[in-house]
Amino acid sequence: MKQEMISYLHTIKDDIFNLSKYLYENPEESFYEYKACNYIVNMLKNNNFKVTEKYLDIPTAFYAEYGSGHPKICLICEYDAAVKEGHITGHNLISSISMGAALSISKVLDNFKNGTVIVLGCPGEFASGAKVTMAKQGTFNDIDSVLMVHPDIEYYETGTSMxxxxxxxxxxxxxxxxxxxxxxxxxxxxxxxxxxxxxxxxxxxxxxxxxxxxxxxxxxxxxxxxxxxxxxxxxxxxxxxxxxxxxxxxxxxxxxxxxxMHELPYDELIPNHALSRIFSHNLKEIGIIDTVEPKNIFTGLSLGTVSHLVPCLHHYLKITDDSSIKYGTLAFAKATISKFAEESVLKAAIALASTAIDLIEKEELLQEIKVEFYETIKNHQEKPCEA
Incomplete structure (x- = not known):
């Protein structure tokens, strides 16, 4: 099953790289990502995904699904860019990784009695990300796990955020x-x-x-x-x-x-160690063995709010072999369309797809991450803020 996905991914690697390049060449600011949204939605429709556009009345958001029933595994697409600076944080690659994984999953999903892959288009990460609105509107209430990989200058496991x-x-x-x-x-x-x-x-x-x-x-x-x-x-x-x-x-x-409040608040990110272990194993299966400790960041992530509702993965992917390049710079943006980044995206998509299939195919793994999630969430119970 996994080998079939890997083989398929290699046949569409040019399409995945073209997506990265298109978003890089057409950077759009938060909630104005019309070109990016249309490009991704058309890819999904051409691969028989059922797509809801303008999701929750957000013009550049979408909800796409393939398959039926549970487990429901959600992959995140982010595609906004920093104003006047472009994709200095690599959101173009987040979309490419998730799309590569989603399309390959869809080619084997019919072999299972039940299982759904969801692709969620989440605009506005630089401006109070849409995931927070989606969380409050119940989008994640019926989802079993949320998976995403973020570009970086090193490989890191899922850590916390503020x-x-x-x-x-x-x-x-x-x-x-x-x-x-x-x-x-x-x-x-x-x-x-x-x-x-x-x-x-x-x-x-x-x-x-x-x-x-x-x-x-x-x-x-x-x-x-x-x-x-x-x-x-x-x-x-x-x-x-x-x-x-x-x-x-x-x-x-x-x-x-x-x-x-002048924007929506972000909860801290709650890592799920069982989910991280499964994904890290799949990374090692395709040759990425130098993943280091979890990365705890001192800023907010919209996925933090989602992680209080459903088990979430937020691993970091090394997309450049040039140690002089710093994250969040124009050089980092340019590195997102390098050959090294292209190869990294392909590997991450394979690992992401493999993790999703593991959760669909092996009930005990999904149960393990859910048990950890419910035990951990007890320690994060709190009253909502009043402002």
Whole structure:
């Protein structure tokens, strides 16, 4: 079965590489990925996938499926690019890897009594990723596992990410008191408050926006920031302190403070070690044996929210053999269409497809990752944030 998938993948490797190259040459910013979405959707339709376009009324999102019944294995496509910089984080390759895996799975899936492969088009990862909206709308409630591979400068197993809570404070004044003064007061107080946070918690990207710069006595202003923490429950504790600070600001400055979220929050990523082990084994089967320790990142991932609902894989794939190239650079973007990247994508697609088939074919493996998931999720129970 797996050999049949591998053979098929080699017959379509040019199509997969052409997808990578097309996305690289046509970078589109978050939620405007019309060319990318159309290109991928057409590939899926030409391979007999049932495709729902404009999924959840998001113009550049899609939901595609092949097969029937459970297990339902979901592969993620991301395809937005950084504004004016292109695919510096390799989202073009995320789509290529998932598409290569999905198409090869579809060629053997009819050999099983039950099983569905789902390809989920997730736009806007650079701008409060659509996966969070999909999670809240129930997209993942009927899915057994979510798999994706992210390009990097090294091979890493799935690690953790930070919980990310975006906060906005809007200041309004009806009298002679300046909103700018109130915002600066809050800013200075936050700088002192940071010293009392739990380890690894932080406030990032604090920004004061003047809504009317024609007067020193501003009637409106905004302060925005991101709370980062290892767990969302810690971020929520910091949020409560900021609410207390907002109330104190109102009392002291006589300026109204309204607190809200300016983007969707990201939960921390919960790794599934059993799922990582299965995928790492399949990587070794095709010759990638130098996978190192899990990669814990100090920023947020939209997949973090999904990982609280369903077991998730988020491995990292080395796509360049040039050690001077750094992740998130123009050189890294160019490396996504190199020969080395092309070969890496093919191997990752094989490992991803093999992992999906393992979960469809071997009930005990799927049961193992689900048992770990439910045991782990108990330790992450928390109240939702209030802002």
């Amino acid at each position: 919980a990310l809570l975006p906060i906005k404070i809007k200041y309004t004044s009806e009298g002679s008191h300046s909103c700018l003064d109130a915002a600066i007061f809050t800013f200075n107080a936050l700088s002192s408050l940071k010293n009392n946070f739990d380890l690894n918690c932080s406030l990032d990207s604090i920004n004061i926006k003047h809504c009317d710069s024609s007067s020193l006595y501003l009637k409106e202003a905004e302060l925005s920031l991101y709370i980062k923490a290892p767990k969302m429950i810690q971020a929520c504790k910091i949020e409560k302190k900021i609410k207390i600070l907002c109330k104190a600001t109102e009392d002291l400055t006589e300026v109204a403070c309204e607190m809200s």
